[in-house]
Amino acid sequence: MADIERFLVADDHPMVRDALASALGQAFTGAQFSMAGSLDQAKAALEREPETDAVLLDLDMPGMDGLTGLARLRAEHPTVPIVVVSAAREASVMRRAYEFGASAYIDKSAPLDEIAAIVRAVLDGEIFAPPEASTGETFAQRAAQLTPQQWRVLALMVQGDQNKQIAHKLGVGEATVKAHVTVILRKLGVRSRTQAVIEARGLALPATETIRG
Amino acid sequence: MADIERFLVADDHPMVRDALASALGQAFTGAQFSMAGSLDQAKAALEREPETDAVLLDLDMPGMDGLTGLARLRAEHPTVPIVVVSAAREASVMRRAYEFGASAYIDKSAPLDEIAAIVRAVLDGEIFAPPEASTGETFAQRAAQLTPQQWRVLALMVQGDQNKQIAHKLGVGEATVKAHVTVILRKLGVRSRTQAVIEARGLALPATETIRG
DNA sequence: CGACACCCCCTACCTTAGTCGAATATCCAT
């Protein structure tokens, strides 16, 4: 990691982008910023600059389609830490964001210095485990063992793609994808692709959504 | 349908059970009631009395595991109307409840006479389409074409069971299950079991959960 | 009754999913 940080700020609202960038600019003197207003722009920016130190990602952005966009972004750039910045405070969304590999989840209304502090911690390699999401957490633990390529495969599995399509999208052979799937199933502790998809979407435990009686 | 209604009230809180039963007792003079405090008890009650006219089902009950319990109950007794009584007001939970075949969704804080009115409508064969759940509704329409047995198969597919296990649980041959699966995939407009499971859990559209920016 | 819809069962066949063993490359520690 170089001396100068490089960030990508992805939000469809220019005002929010500037606010985030200036906050980080104060905390990280001399940092460089890229801006994106849609998922496609964010992808292109990461393509141009793979050495980005962190992405601040808004979930409510054109092309994101909720958490699906996060999954896609991580599928293509598994090594870049992503800090989700969202207005949705739902615990379920938060939890799933972490399951899809987010390094932190920040509320949009949080003070800017707090945001900077969290980003700094992420750059130090920390991952902000969700306090209220630690009810089950079995999946997150198992999923942490996945390699970057396996993450990509899983992300596509979760979208309903089959091995042949995944192979094409990743530019490898179908046999290779199958091998990855086998490892993924073992690491996730399930016995079929369908179960893996169920697990990966945090669906197995709607408990946190209904416990409120 | 006989002159005397028979209800099953399933809630782990005795006070709630009594309140619901007395409310229905006033609206349906001479009605008969069974009580259950867990999913297993509810199952047993339906086993004893398959001619039950309607089930009032609480989602926060031992063994329910959220909506999974609803799916299981409907899988075993597809013809019995189920009125979900829950404290969770989340639109997503509501929507999924309908997708799993609930005939109505009542908030626990609703006035008792309103509850009785809704139950009466359900007995008349009506299904309370969710007002705020009609954003996409494509799945509900397609799923409405499923026969009872196909519902059972789908419910087990959604739990991650494979054809062999489904065949065993339903007491039929694996070839039969495959035939059902083929029809289900066609009716749902998908091309693989995994996609069907994704659809069936309302996961394909996290939009309603994140749109709030 | 005949037409229809649902349910169950089966054979045969093809496609997809998943396992196993093995080759290559990288990184890291000794």
Next chain:
DNA sequence: ATGGATATTCGACTAAGGTAGGGGGTGTCG
């Protein structure tokens, strides 16, 4: 550099998923 652990890749094989088509049973409705 040598060894070892891990990632990535692939081909061959076995299991499961899915399709097409046929047969038989039930109940309902006109």
